[in-house]
Amino acid sequence: MVHIDDYRPIVGDSVLDELMMLSAHLRGRRVQHINSTAVGGGVAEILTRMVPLLNQLGVETRWDVIRGDERFFATTKKFHNGLHGIPVDISDAEFNAFLEVDRENAAAMTFDDIVFVHDPQPIALVEERELRGGRWLWRCHIDFSRPVKNVWTFLEKYIARYDSAVFSAPAFARSLSIPQALISPSIDPLSDKNRALPEGTIDEVFRRFSIDRSRPVVTQISRFDYLKDPLGVIKAYKLVKKHLDVQLVLAGGGATDDPEGPAVMQTVREEAEKDKDIIVLFLPPSSDIEINALQRGSTIVLQKSLREGFGLTVAEALWKGRPTIASAVGGIPLQIAHKYSGILTHSIEGTAFWIKQLLHEPAFAQRLGANGHEHIKHNYLITRHIRDYLLLFLSLFHDGDVVDLSAGASSTVTRG
Amino acid sequence: MTPFLFHTKLDQTLLLGRHAKNLKELEAGLREVPESCLYFHTHRYLRQHHFLSPEPPNDFAYWITEVLVEPALGERISSLDIVQYHSLEDLRTELLRVIEEHLRDATRIPTAPAGQEFHFMASRTFVFRTPFSASSMNEFRSILQRISVNSLYYHIFEAKLRLERGQNDFSRWFRDNGFADLATRVERLDPYTYTLEGLRHTLVTLIDAYGTH
Known part of the structure; x- marks a missing residue:
């Protein structure tokens, strides 16, 4: 199991010391x-890693999972789509059945001092708050920028009954009566x-996939999904290929619930058959080392999404020091300051221009990249x-904008 | 010598649920947002990109230049001499003056493409004591080299502008302990044009030159 001290050589003593200091205030x-x-x-995935680390820091933390039937998850899938801006019909009976499942779960649960509820499925557990006390937090991990009215109203x-809401990107903030915090997701460097991978592993992966490391390699790692725009990536590559001897790697999982997915995949396959320098890799879910090696061995990494959550x-490509060109959508502008830590583009032509540059x-x-x-x-x-x-x-x-915890007991300065 | 107690700070980022699509909406927002929002957007890059040189400009300037494509106004906002302001209200007044002046002469009001609106955010700051305290200039110099960038940031930036102490904490301690020349030289630095590591190095160099009687 990974230990919190394993991060010390990566992030430095001061970061770990600050975590210890913070957790001491939560004893x-x-x-x-x-x-x-x-x-x-x-x-x-993140809770699996985070919960043991919080406990190691001395913050007693547990993780509970609610249960639901097929109908419950069918309704919450509609919530998910509705938060993405897709119109959904949800009947009163479905709303009521959803609430019933949350209430049954709540009746069987105990709650701690700080109850941190993730995503819409367990959201109505907060009905118990008045009866059972505690501080309640709700975090929405999904794209919340265009919720449809019926889902939002519900x-x-x-x-509004939580103490605070947490969102992953500024665009997801709404006009709410409770405080909203920005907490971006993270990657785990371990x-x-x-x-870090030995150079030999990177070489081996490139050899296995017949990618020539002596020539420039431009790579996009993503699902073969319309919203990740693999066809736009191929068009940008073709514009570059007129001037430079470059290879394109498109790698990712084949599974997608995008209805246009199969058509997109078919076109990508056809394009790859016409050009031996377009390498398309349909990777199984257990391909983390391969993805790591492809990112590390690429000359440039692309993420030319049309829409994106975070x-x-x-972040994975930048962590590996790769020069990265990505669309200015979703959480990507938080990760890249244009021309400082990467390149933000808005079009196929712009992407091709910056690949050449x-x-x-x-x-x-x-x-x-650095x-x-x-x-x-x-x-x-993390x-x-x-x-x-x-x-x-x-x-x-x-409370307050500046909270002084330096004397042990807290005092607060409020401004603005 | 009165011991200097080193503090540090950590920030929580708050979302205000308000955004601007163009300069007029930015101006309207700037009039109404809390001071902690002005502080966040004029100091975020210092914290998040403290290793970068040249450092990117403040959030307002970055958005105006890169998204609204108004480079002249962006340059004026990015070159605001933040070190000369003693309060965030003074900074707000100046930001509004520059934007209003631009709007008065503007022939068009550019709008941000969908998805690239300016989102107003704010900082909530938690201040902590570190285990470090200095009772001599030698101790101070030695601790300065090992404290976190957050501690350096707190005593230099937060103390003066946000906590309105009138000067940075280091200069005050130098002056109180008979090092007036060193205090003045540290005050004259424009910390906004250094990376935090560059600033740390410059402070050590100044102590070496002026920190002995």
Whole structure:
């Protein structure tokens, strides 16, 4: 099991010391995370890593998973789509059945001092708050920028009963009666997808996939999904190919619930058959080392999405010091400051222009990669995520813009 | 010598649920947002990109230049001499004056593309004591080299502008302990044009030059 001290050589003593200092102020408080799935999906993945680390820091933390039937999850899938802006019909009977499941779960649960509820599935547990006390937090991990009215109206009633809401990107903030905190997701530098790899492993992966490391390699790692725009990436590559001998790698999982997915995949396959320098890799879910090696061995990494939640593949590429060109959508502008830590583009032509620029100016490309690595190190690793959670927990017990905890007992200065 | 107690700070980022699509909406927002929002957007890059040189400009300047594509106004906002302001209200007044002046002469009001609106955010700051205290200039110099960038940031930036102490904490301690020349030289620095590591190095160099009687 990974230990919190294993991060010390990566992020430095001062970051770990700050986590220890913060957690000391939370001694005696018990934290309970609640979501709807124990395995699979980003929330379960981060909680699996985060809960043991919080306990190692001395913040007593547990994680509960609610149960639901098929109808419950069919309704919450509609919530999910509705939050993405897709119109959904949800009957009163479905809303009521949803509430019934949350109420049954609540009746069987105990709640701790800080109850941290993740995503819409367990949102109505907060009905218990008045009866059972505690501080309640709700975090929405999904894209919340264009919720449809019926879903929003229903959820808003419950969100308002929490102490604070947490969103992953500024665009997801809404006009709410409770405080809203920004906590971005993070990557784990010790996971197989991100840990340092020997050069031999990178060489082996490139050889296995018949990619020539002696020529420039431009790579996009993503699902073959319309919203990730693999066809736009191929068009940008073709514009570059007129001038430069470059290879394109498109790698990712084949599974997608996008209805246009199969058509997109078919076109990508056809394009690859016509050009031996377009390498398409349909990778199984257990391909973390391969993805890591592809990112590390690429000359440039792309993420030309049309829409994006947070876009953690950008953080993964930047962490590996790769010059990265990505669309200015979702959480990507938080990860890349244009021309400082990467390149933000808005079109196929712009993407092609910057691929050429970076291939022609390797020193500039290298500086972008180095700055990108530092930016991720300071702002998007799991240690920053833990720090933000600890600050969030502390904020439940203190008011004001500046909270002075230097004397042990807190005092507060409020301005503005 | 009165001991200097080193503090540090950590920030929580708050979302205000308000956004601007163009300069007029930015101006309207700037009039109404809390001071902690002005502080966040004029200091975020210092914290998040403290390793970068050249450092990107403040959030307002970055958005105006890169999203609204108004480079002249962006340059004026990015070159605001923040070190000369003693309060965030003074900074708000100046930001509004520059934007209003631009709007008065503007022939068009550019709008941000969908998805690239300016989102107003704010900082909530938690201040902590570190285990470090200095009772001599030698101790101070030695601790200065090992404290976190957050501690350096707190005593230099937060103390003067946000906590309105009139000067940075280091200069005050130097002056109180008979090092007036060193205090003045540290005050004259424009810390906004250094990376935090560059600033740390400059402070050590100044102590070496002026920190002995």
